[in-house]
Amino acid sequence: xxxxxxxxxxxxxxxxxxxxxxxxxxxxxxxxxxxxxxxxxxxxxxxxxxxxxxxxxxxxxxxxxxxxxxxxxxxxxxxxxxxxxxxxxxxxxxxxxxxxxxxxxxxxxxxxxxxxxxxxxxxxxxxxxxxxxxxxxxxxxxxxxxxxxxxxxxxxxxxxxxxxxxxxxxxxxxxxxxxxxxxxxxxxxxxxxxxxxxxxxxxxxxxxxxxxxxxxxxxxxxxxxxxxxxxxxxxxxxxxxxxxxxxxxxxxxxxxxxxxxxxxxxxxxxxxxxxxxxxxxxxxxxxxxxxxxxxxxxxxxxxxxxxxxxxxxxxxxxxxxxxxxxxxxxxxxxxxxxxxxxxxxxxxxxxxxxxxxxxxxxxxxxxxxxxxxxxxxxxxxxxxxxxxxxxxxxxxxxxxxxxxxxxxxxxxxxxxxxxxxxxxxxxxxxxxxxxxxxxxxxxxxxxxxxxxxxxxxxxxxxxxxxxxxxxxxxxxxxxxxxxxxxxxxxxxxxxxxxxxxxxxxxxxxxxxxxxxxxxxxxxxxxxxxxxxxxxxxxxxxxxxxxxxxxxxxxxxxxxxxxxxxxxxxxxxxxxxxxxxxxxxxxxxxxxxxxxxxxxxxxxxxxxxxxxxxxxxxxxxxxxxxxxxxxxxxxxxxxxxxxxxxxxxxxxxxxxxxxxxxxxxxxxxxxxxxx
Amino acid sequence: xxxxxxxxxxxxxxxxxxxxxxxxxxxxxxxxxxxxxxxxxxxxxxxxxxxxxxxxxxxxxxxxxxxxxxxxxxxxxxxxxxxxxxxxxxxxxxxxxxxxxxxxxxxxxxxxxxxxxxxxxxxxxxxxxxxxxxxxxxxxxxxxxxxxxxxxxxxxxxxxxxxxxxxxxxxxxxxxxxxxxxxxxxxxxxxxxxxxxxxxxxxxxxxxxxxxxxxxxxxxxxxxxxxxxxxxxxxxxxxxxxxxxxxxxxxxxxxxxxxxxxxxxxxxxxxxxxxxxxxxxxxxxxxxxxxxx
Numbered sequence: 001x002x003x004x005x006x007x008x009x010x011x012x013x014x015x016x017x018x019x020x021x022x023x024x025x026x027x028x029x030x031x032x033x034x035x036x037x038x039x040x041x042x043x044x045x046x047x048x049x050x051x052x053x054x055x056x057x058x059x060x061x062x063x064x065x066x067x068x069x070x071x072x073x074x075x076x077x078x079x080x081x082x083x084x085x086x087x088x089x090x091x092x093x094x095x096x097x098x099x100x101x102x103x104x105x106x107x108x109x110x111x112x113x114x115x116x117x118x119x120x121x122x123x124x125x126x127x128x129x130x131x132x133x134x135x136x137x138x139x140x141x142x143x144x145x146x147x148x149x150x151x152x153x154x155x156x157x158x159x160x161x162x163x164x165x166x167x168x169x170x171x172x173x174x175x176x177x178x179x180x181x182x183x184x185x186x187x188x189x190x191x192x193x194x195x196x197x198x199x200x201x202x203x204x205x206x207x208x209x210x211x212x213x214x215x216x217x218x219x220x221x222x223x224x225x226x227x228x229x230x231x232x233x234x235x236x237x238x239x240x241x242x243x244x245x246x247x248x249x250x251x252x253x254x255x256x257x258x259x260x261x262x263x264x265x266x267x268x269x270x271x272x273x274x275x276x277x278x279x280x281x282x283x284x285x286x287x288x289x290x291x292x293x294x295x296x297x298x299x300x301x302x303x304x305x306x307x308x309x310x311x312x313x314x315x316x317x318x319x320x321x322x323x324x325x326x327x328x329x330x331x332x333x334x335x336x337x338x339x340x341x342x343x344x345x346x347x348x349x350x351x352x353x354x355x356x357x358x359x360x361x362x363x364x365x366x367x368x369x370x371x372x373x374x375x376x377x378x379x380x381x382x383x384x385x386x387x388x389x390x391x392x393x394x395x396x397x398x399x400x401x402x403x404x405x406x407x408x409x410x411x412x413x414x415x416x417x418x419x420x421x422x423x424x425x426x427x428x429x430x431x432x433x434x435x436x437x438x439x440x441x442x443x444x445x446x447x448x449x450x451x452x453x454x455x456x457x458x459x460x461x462x463x464x465x466x467x468x469x470x471x472x473x474x475x476x477x478x479x480x481x482x483x484x485x486x487x488x489x490x491x492x493x494x495x496x497x498x499x500x501x502x503x504x505x506x507x508x509x510x511x512x513x514x515x516x517x518x519x520x521x522x523x524x525x526x527x528x529x530x531x532x533x534x535x536x537x538x539x540x541x542x543x544x545x546x547x548x549x550x551x552x553x554x555x556x557x558x559x560x561x562x563x564x565x566x567x568x569x570x571x572x573x574x575x576x577x578x579x580x581x582x583x584x585x586x587x588x589x590x591x592x593x594x595x596x597x598x599x600x601x602x603x604x605x606x607x608x609x610x611x612x613x614x615x616x617x618x619x620x621x622x623x624x625x626x627x628x629x630x631x632x633x634x635x636x637x638x639x640x641x642x643x644x645x646x647x648x649x650x651x652x653x654x655x656x657x658x659x660x661x662x663x664x665x666x667x668x669x670x671x672x673x674x
Numbered sequence: 675x676x677x678x679x680x681x682x683x684x685x686x687x688x689x690x691x692x693x694x695x696x697x698x699x700x701x702x703x704x705x706x707x708x709x710x711x712x713x714x715x716x717x718x719x720x721x722x723x724x725x726x727x728x729x730x731x732x733x734x735x736x737x738x739x740x741x742x743x744x745x746x747x748x749x750x751x752x753x754x755x756x757x758x759x760x761x762x763x764x765x766x767x768x769x770x771x772x773x774x775x776x777x778x779x780x781x782x783x784x785x786x787x788x789x790x791x792x793x794x795x796x797x798x799x800x801x802x803x804x805x806x807x808x809x810x811x812x813x814x815x816x817x818x819x820x821x822x823x824x825x826x827x828x829x830x831x832x833x834x835x836x837x838x839x840x841x842x843x844x845x846x847x848x849x850x851x852x853x854x855x856x857x858x859x860x861x862x863x864x865x866x867x868x869x870x871x872x873x874x875x876x877x878x879x880x881x882x883x884x885x886x887x888x889x890x891x892x893x894x895x896x897x898x899x900x901x902x903x904x905x906x907x908x909x910x911x912x913x914x915x916x917x918x919x920x921x922x923x924x925x926x927x928x929x930x931x932x933x934x935x936x937x938x939x940x941x942x943x944x945x946x947x948x949x950x951x952x953x954x955x956x957x958x959x960x961x962x963x964x965x966x967x
Binding site for chain 1: 763764774862890893897900902904910911912917921924928
């Protein structure tokens with residue numbers, strides 16, 4: 001028998017403490033001169049024999065409890081016929097090597113992954129002729145595998161070839177595969193998990209009943225530092241109105257970081273543009289707002305934020321493409337162009353359009369007849385001004401555009417014909433009406449444009465003389481209506497994936513004075529932003545290490561990829577799509593022209609988040625998740641070879657501790673009762 | 675020994691009444707065995723030769739023409755003997771209370787004072803397994819002073835054998851009277867009850883003052899102790915919290931048996947616990963006895 005933590009044996013003599021106290025206490029019983037000891041003797045005659053037994057039993061239970069506790073902490077291992085590597089007959093050991101990026105944490109200048117590999121080698125070195133071994137290198141997936149074989153040397157080579165990945169940890173797939181392999185094995189079998197045993201990797205392990213003659217699980221702790229800080233988020237974008245990158249960095253910290261602040265630096269397109277310090281407090285997420293000038297006005301910039309490296313450097317950088325929000329574009333379809341600008345409905349939209357154009361918005365005016373052939377996909381929305389019935393092809397083009405997600409704003413004028421109404425409009429009309437009424441808000445708080453429902457807007461001065469008596473249908477929401485007759489003036493609806501806005505009167509001073517009111521530009525901008533989906537944040541799909549990259553790009557059959565480490569690789573094109581799968585490093589992957597010119601497309605690949613908390617999984621959770629015949633936990637300083645060589649006595653000692661504790665409790669309870 | 679005057683004041687109206695007829699030539703308060711002219715009238719009888727002429731009831735002769743003689747019971751003084759157990763077990767005390775021997779000595783001193791103030795005789799015996807000292811019954815202040823001096827000087831020594839000691843002292847109790855024995859009576863009952871029976875049978879009014887420390891009744895002490903017997907020196911270790919209940923049950927049973935046995939043989943038992951005020955306890959005893967007799 002050997003002890004994995006023999007230091008605890010130093011305190012073994014403490015187990016005799018109850019005996020010392022017992023005899024010391026007995027010798028020091030206070031003398032009480034008494035007049036009637038005979039009666040006392042009679043009183044205790046029945047009780048004394050039981051009491052004597054109880055006292056000795058209590059003493060034995062206490063000594064046993066202390067002895068078992070100390071032995072439990074000293075981790076004894078029995079060498080006769082227990083563990084995988086000490087049992088006689090066929091023996092199998094399967095190494096599960098954690099290659100997730102949290103193993104990149106350094107301790108005393110050595111990464112946890114290096115420790116893991118060294119421990120794996122030790123185990124393989126201790127195998128004997130006839131032993132079988134296997135290897136699973138895993139992150140959140142099985143990275144490489146070598147089924148259990150008698151060729152231990154091959155396992156050793158595979159282990160040496162294992163590389164640290166930038167993937168997160170999920171031990172479940174590896175454990176599942178190990179169970180599957182071990183089920184086929186007979187004789188003594190141990191599965192050794194070589195990992196930092198961080199809790200984040202054990203969320204998905206499902207408890208399993210071990211197969212017959214179950215697996216002895218050995219968990220080898222790599223011993224990483226508990227404190228860590230990581231960049232966990234960045235939402236910086238290029239300001240479309242300036243040459244600056246604006247946004248925010250999010251930093252999370254676990255444990256008790258030694259430094260209260262950590263320097264950070266920001267690189268845009270490879271150039272260092274900003275730096276600062278961010279507070280780092282254990283258990284508290286911090287945010288750092290940043291604003292950095294960016295040269296050039298490209299659509300996107302390669303941004304790398306980097307915390308000053310700590311024990312786990314892999315989670316200190318963060319890569320992302322900072323996009324410049326594209327400028328909105330609107331296609332104005334003028335149904336009644338006039339020579340006189342003031343007679344043109346577009347004239348009244350001019351204040352809106354000019355102000356918006358200064359912010360980068362783009363407008364183009366076309367005639368209805370041009371819609372049949374026009375490519376409408378680049379436009380955020382179409383603006384119909386007094387457009388009459390459209391030709392069939394143009395109608396189909398517009399309706400397809402709207403149902404596919406495009407926006408449509410239409411005003412009604414004297415060219416309106418009910419028979420030519422677009423099907424995407426929210427229901428129909430009942431003819432023109434002369435009303436000459438004021439306008440009131442018909443919206444509610446949860447309407448798509450709540451700003452227009454605000455009481456601060458003065459709609460009362462706006463009047464409508466003539467409008468189309470519109471009957472809202474479908475999901476149409478009336479935002480403006482006439483004061484007395486409650487006829488819709490402005491309403492919003494949807495068609496397929498697209499959004500539609502209808503102004504039931506003309507942008508003409510003879511029909512309404514609405515365009516002359518200060519609220520009108522606001523109405524137009526809000527409504528156009530809504531139907532053009534400018535108010536929705538751009539959807540971004542995070543790309544993480546290990547997942548393939550795909551581009552849509554016309555070109556030759558092969559192209560070059562410049563990887564984050566500067567090396568170049570080849571990407572192939574198939575059916576107009578480029579694909580690259582060796583994304584094993586975080587950073588920017590650039591697709592170069594076939595001739596090796598400048599990068600035409602850059603894509604960021606990042607580590608997945610959620611590995612920063614390096615706190616250990618609880619032993620109970622691990623034991624429940626793994627099942628099997630038992631679990632041995634080997635600390636970072638302990639000898640894994642010894643743990644494997646014998647049967648750990650910890651479970652037996654744990655039962656003994658419970659038994660002694662129960663005996664002591666029973667004896668004390670009986671004492672109280674007697 | 676100086677008795678607190680307040681104790682004496684409390685006991686002043688009380689007396690120790692005897693259940694038996696006392697013997698004595700002198701006149702006293704207690705009903706005596708002898709008949710005479712004075713005293714409590716008990717009846718008439720025909721004149722017989724030898725009767726004194728002065729005892730003839732002449733008024734009755736005038737009415738009946740027969741000589742009749744008046745008879746009256748003569749009252750004589752009470753003759754009491756107090757016995758104090760001075761064995762080593764009486765040295766016990768707990769929690770700072772008076773040792774039993776001191777409590778019993780004070781108790782008997784007070785009783786002696788009560789008797790002497792009533793011009794009644796009082797003797798004393800110190801006993802353990804034999805009669806250590808005997809003071810014959812006398813009356814008067816000098817006798818009381820001597821008794822108190824002896825009681826004050828009493829110290830606990832020797833083993834207990836109350837029965838043997840009383841048997842030894844019995845011949846000295848020439849006249850019938852009250853015999854008060856103050857002891858803890860913790861020795862086996864069989865050893866001393868026959869002596870009490872013999873005393874009672876001899877016509878003495880026997881009173882047993884059992885003086886105990888409360889701890890002897892309840893064993894109410896905490897922590898494991900080594901109990902050493904005051905008389906035999908033997909010992910044992912026990913935890914009163916564990917054996918207390920059993921001890922109390924046995925003690926209660928023993929006390930019941932003691933009371934039953936003593937009462938059965940005409941002995942009046944009285945229990946005094948050393949945490950009770952002596953004067954109050956004695957006054958209570960005397961008052962109850964006066965009410966009863």
